[in-house]
Amino acid sequence: MKSLTRRLLLLTTLWVALGLGLMGWFVVQTDQRQIETAADARLGSLLDAVVAAAAFDPSAGPILTRPLADPAFERPLSGHYWQITGPGGSQATSRSLWDSRLLPPLREPEGVRARDVEGPRSERLRLLERDVQLESRFGLVPITVQVAVVREGTDEEIASLRQNVILAFALLGTGLVAVVALLVLWGLRPLRRTQEELAEVREGRRQHMDVVAPAEIAPLVAEIEALIEQNRATVDRARNHVGNLAHALKTPIAVLRNALETGDLPGARAQSATLERLVQHHLRRARAGALAGSAGAECMPLALAEALATALRRLTAARGITIRVSGEADARIRADSQDVTEMLGNLMENACKYGQRQVAVRVTHSAPGRITIEVADDGPGLPEGEDGAALMRGVRLDEAKPGSGLGLAIVSDLAALYAGHLSLERSTRLGGLSARLDLPGRLASESYRGPD
Amino acid sequence: MRLLIVEDSPELHQQLRTGLTEAGFAVDGAMDGEEAFYLGETEPYDAVVLDLGLPRVDGLTVLRRWRAAERAMPVLILTARDSWTEKVEGLNAGADDYLAKPFAMAELVARLNALIRRSNGVAKTELVFGEVRLDTAARAVSRNGQAVRLTALEYGMLAYLALHAGRPISKTELTEHLYAQDFDRDSNTLEVIVARLRRKLGDQLIETVRGQGYRLIPASPAAAAPG
Numbered sequence: 001m002k003s004l005t006r007r008l009l010l011l012t013t014l015w016v017a018l019g020l021g022l023m024g025w026f027v028v029q030t031d032q033r034q035i036e037t038a039a040d041a042r043l044g045s046l047l048d049a050v051v052a053a054a055a056f057d058p059s060a061g062p063i064l065t066r067p068l069a070d071p072a073f074e075r076p077l078s079g080h081y082w083q084i085t086g087p088g089g090s091q092a093t094s095r096s097l098w099d100s101r102l103l104p105p106l107r108e109p110e111g112v113r114a115r116d117v118e119g120p121r122s123e124r125l126r127l128l129e130r131d132v133q134l135e136s137r138f139g140l141v142p143i144t145v146q147v148a149v150v151r152e153g154t155d156e157e158i159a160s161l162r163q164n165v166i167l168a169f170a171l172l173g174t175g176l177v178a179v180v181a182l183l184v185l186w187g188l189r190p191l192r193r194t195q196e197e198l199a200e201v202r203e204g205r206r207q208h209m210d211v212v213a214p215a216e217i218a219p220l221v222a223e224i225e226a227l228i229e230q231n232r233a234t235v236d237r238a239r240n241h242v243g244n245l246a247h248a249l250k251t252p253i254a255v256l257r258n259a260l261e262t263g264d265l266p267g268a269r270a271q272s273a274t275l276e277r278l279v280q281h282h283l284r285r286a287r288a289g290a291l292a293g294s295a296g297a298e299c300m301p302l303a304l305a306e307a308l309a310t311a312l313r314r315l316t317a318a319r320g321i322t323i324r325v326s327g328e329a330d331a332r333i334r335a336d337s338q339d340v341t342e343m344l345g346n347l348m349e350n351a352c353k354y355g356q357r358q359v360a361v362r363v364t365h366s367a368p369g370r371i372t373i374e375v376a377d378d379g380p381g382l383p384e385g386e387d388g389a390a391l392m393r394g395v396r397l398d399e400a401k402p403g404s405g406l407g408l409a410i411v412s413d414l415a416a417l418y419a420g421h422l423s424l425e426r427s428t429r430l431g432g433l434s435a436r437l438d439l440p441g442r443l444a445s446e447s448y449r450g451p452d
Numbered sequence: 453m454r455l456l457i458v459e460d461s462p463e464l465h466q467q468l469r470t471g472l473t474e475a476g477f478a479v480d481g482a483m484d485g486e487e488a489f490y491l492g493e494t495e496p497y498d499a500v501v502l503d504l505g506l507p508r509v510d511g512l513t514v515l516r517r518w519r520a521a522e523r524a525m526p527v528l529i530l531t532a533r534d535s536w537t538e539k540v541e542g543l544n545a546g547a548d549d550y551l552a553k554p555f556a557m558a559e560l561v562a563r564l565n566a567l568i569r570r571s572n573g574v575a576k577t578e579l580v581f582g583e584v585r586l587d588t589a590a591r592a593v594s595r596n597g598q599a600v601r602l603t604a605l606e607y608g609m610l611a612y613l614a615l616h617a618g619r620p621i622s623k624t625e626l627t628e629h630l631y632a633q634d635f636d637r638d639s640n641t642l643e644v645i646v647a648r649l650r651r652k653l654g655d656q657l658i659e660t661v662r663g664q665g666y667r668l669i670p671a672s673p674a675a676a677a678p679g
Contacts, residue, residue, distance in 0.1 A: 276554050280534075307540050307544060308536065308540055310540075310543070310544055311539060311540040311543035311544055314543050314547070314548060314549075315543065315549060315550065317548075317570060318566060318570050318575065337537075338535065338537045341535075341536045341537045341540065342535055342536045342537070344536070345536025345539065345540070346536070
């Protein structure tokens with residue numbers, strides 16, 4: 001399972017470890033260099049002191065005219081040494097060196113040279129050396145002055161520095177990760193709370209969600225609440241609907257039972273027809289109600305009308321009715337394609353039923369944002385003042401024609417669900433009925449153009 | 453006329469079988485899609501009544517497979533699914549008619565008769581052969597205006613010959629279209645039926661074509677001409 005908390009913590013830990021590690025390394029490097037520079041500076045001043053006190057005696061070679069301030073140079077093998085090398089290998093050394101010697105000087109260019117060497121007791125020494133010219137009676141004499149001090153102190157200082165830095169940064173890193181963990185847990189708490197409330201709603205222990213959500217989660221919570229509301233409304237509607245259906249069915253069933261007991265077959269047949277009509281009506285209503293919320297899809301009315309025309313041509317093959325479909329191929333209707341097929345199918349079937357020879361379907365872009373589908377036939381049309389009745393549920397204009405009589409009412413109801421409208425008038429072109437179905441839509445070319 | 457009924461509900465299947473047999477059809481039945489496809493592919497049916505929700509293979513698939521195998525018999529879809537989307541799907545898959553449940557048996561029979569007539573290129577419901585008049589919608593036969601009572605097999609043979617008037621029909625073809633698969637054919641041989649028809653409707657009506665079978669002679673050109 002993907003856990004946000006785990007992912008955030010893992011990333012934070014990696015980042016903190018990498019960042020702090022690099023930073024620690026830099027700090028240690030910088031400080032180590034400073035410590036070594038300071039140590040070298042102290043050693044440099046000792047070197048200066050030795051140089052200042054150095055002199056050259058032609059008989060004895062290099063000598064130190066006065067002892068150094070630090071008594072460590074007098075104590076044997078104390079770790080503090082100096083050594084002066086004159087021409088021809090003549091040497092003077094501190095008493096501390098006893099019978100050992102420092103490494104011979106390097107023959108290198110001017111300046112102070114620093115290096116790490118091994119001392120008489122195999123200790124690590126820091127050695128500074130410098131070539132100088134001493135004035136004497138024989139003119140300038142070149143000598144090399146070396147001063148070496150044990151490194152112990154410096155190394156200890158560096159080790160303790162490294163230890164401190166590692167400790168401090170480890171503490172800092174742990175703290176950072178801990179704070180991030182707390183932040184994540186605290187930040188995600190509304191989500192957890194939401195989930196708990198949702199579970200309570202699902203279990204029926206709670207009617208609404210009361211969680212006070214931060215701005216980032218509030219829309220989600222609002223959507224969930226809306227969904228719960230919609231769900232509840234749907235369930236209520238369904239329950240209502242089932243109740244109505246049961247009531248509506250009970251009367252015909254009672255009549256049917258009586259008719260069967262008394263052997264009244266025509267009566268039984270009529271009741272069964274009523275039952276059938278009721279079931280059909282409620283089924284279609286239920287279907288329409290289920291789909292009404294899911295707007296957003298678009299469909300292509302011309303293609304739907306053509307598919308319907310192909311199907312209806314098969315159905316009416318014996319009667320030789322010509323079905324023509326024309327209009328905007330670009331038209332798009334903002335409605336579920338099954339619902340549009342249902343509306344168009346009912347209108348076109350009606351037209352085929354009542355038409356004599358011709359049925360014409362036209363898809364037009366009637367106004368900005370509106371698509372109109374006109375289904376016209378050359379049948380008898382509507383008697384004056386009857387168009388309202390045709391749209392009323394279950395009323396048939398012509399009882400002789402087969403059909404439930406629900407067709408136009410269903411079309412009208414469905415159209416209303418999509419903010420559309422069905423109107424009936426006399427067709428000026430074919431002379432029969434013209435049913436105009438007006439629905440929200442657009443031309444595809446209005447907002448984008450295809451490659452052709 | 454021989455029919456295939458494809459319906460998986462046992463009660464409705466039995467009702468259809470009874471109703472359509474009473475209406476004079478020779479009826480075979482299938483309870484699932486696989487059996488239906490096999491029967492429709494191998495037997496020469498005059499029409500098929502097809503339910504859509506079937507076990508194993510659904511009705512639309514069966515229909516598409518028949519059409520892909522160039523089986524052209526008229527198919528009437530009989531289903532509770534009555535939305536236009538489903539009707540369009542069924543008709544454009546190759547069905548010739550669509551009837552939604554619940555339905556009246558009389559309407560189913562009328563539609564099947566119309567489908568069979570249409571598939572044989574006959575538009576009129578009433579066919580006239582000299583003094584004999586055949587009403588395919590009412591399944592009524594009259595001679596010189598006098599109604600003649602025919603058994604289902606007699607009517608079936610007359611109607612089959614009438615729909616193919618002018619063409620000699622072999623005994624094999626007649627057998628295939630008059631009897632259901634499980635029918636005991638011995639007691640009703642074709643010769644016996646033809647003899648009874650000649651006795652009831654006149655000797656001239658049905659001609660024996662040597663080596664080829666039987667033929668109904670189109671008496672008036674209008675009666676036999678399609679359309």
